[in-house]
Amino acid sequence: MVGVLAIQGDVAEHCHVLRRLGVEAQEVRQPGDLAGLNGLIIPGGESTTIGRVAHRYGLMELIRALIAQGMPVWGTCAGVILLARSVDRLDFPTLGVLDVHVRRNAFGRQVDSFEIDLAVPALDAIAAAEERGRPVRAVFIRAPIIDRVGENVDILAKLPDGTVVAVQQGHILGTAFHPALTDDTRFHRYFLRLVEEQAFTAAPEATV
Numbered sequence: 278m279v280g281v282l283a284i285q286g287d288v289a290e291h292c293h294v295l296r297r298l299g300v301e302a303q304e305v306r307q308p309g310d311l312a313g314l315n316g317l318i319i320p321g322g323e324s325t326t327i328g329r330v331a332h333r334y335g336l337m338e339l340i341r342a343l344i345a346q347g348m349p350v351w352g353t354c355a356g357v358i359l360l361a362r363s364v365d366r367l368d369f370p371t372l373g374v375l376d377v378h379v380r381r382n383a384f385g386r387q388v389d390s391f392e393i394d395l396a397v398p399a400l401d402a403i404a405a406a407e408e409r410g411r412p413v414r415a416v417f418i419r420a421p422i423i424d425r426v427g428e429n430v431d432i433l434a435k436l437p438d439g440t441v442v443a444v445q446q447g448h449i450l451g452t453a454f455h456p457a458l459t460d461d462t463r464f465h466r467y468f469l470r471l472v473e474e475q476a477f478t479a480a481p482e483a484t485v
């Protein structure tokens with residue numbers, strides 16, 4: 278069972294993709310919803326709203342602890358902001374589990390939102406034969422960029438100018454764009470493979 282942090286943003290879209298892939302999706306709104314999770318997705322949306330509400334409900338501490346215990350987590354857009362070790366212009370602490378620095382709303386007003394084809398070779402590990410080598414259509418909406426990457430972090434995708442937009446640090450995955458907003462399920466399948474490999478289950482007592 279994979280959780281989707283359900284405070285605001287692309288919650289329904291992620292749940293829809295998970296269910297389409299035959300995976301049980303659990304919307305996470307309060308601490309008790311974390312029990313039994315094998316992984317968690319933090320969706321795109323507004324990082325300040327998601328983060329403030331998650332703090333208020335005591336979810337940040339619990340999620341941080343579960344990730345430290347080995348729970349796979351994937352943050353898309355606002356989600357990668359909340360995972361990052363450091364972020365500019367944010368007035369509350371992030372989860373701080375992903376060793377990157379993130380710059381919010383990094384593209385400026387002129388190019389606020391855009392779509393672009395990106396090569397993501399790592400996805401070939403889970404791709405069907407006809408998908409292999411095919412670029413990912415990446416949707417950026419007031420997106421952040423990852424402008425500093427720690428040594429233990431793998432870069433999965435870059436924009437043509439070299440800007441880092443997808444990373445992985447072991448069981449932690451981050452994308453500055455929104456794979457849930459396209460029909461391409463490769464990123465979800467890639468995350469589900471991580472979940473399978475990690476074989477983690479959140480204990481009920483750890484989360485209430």
Ligand code: GLN
Nearest residue numbers: 321322323324354355419
């Ligand atoms: N601009 C948003 C933020 O800073 C992120 C954008 C998104 O998730 N679509 O939280």
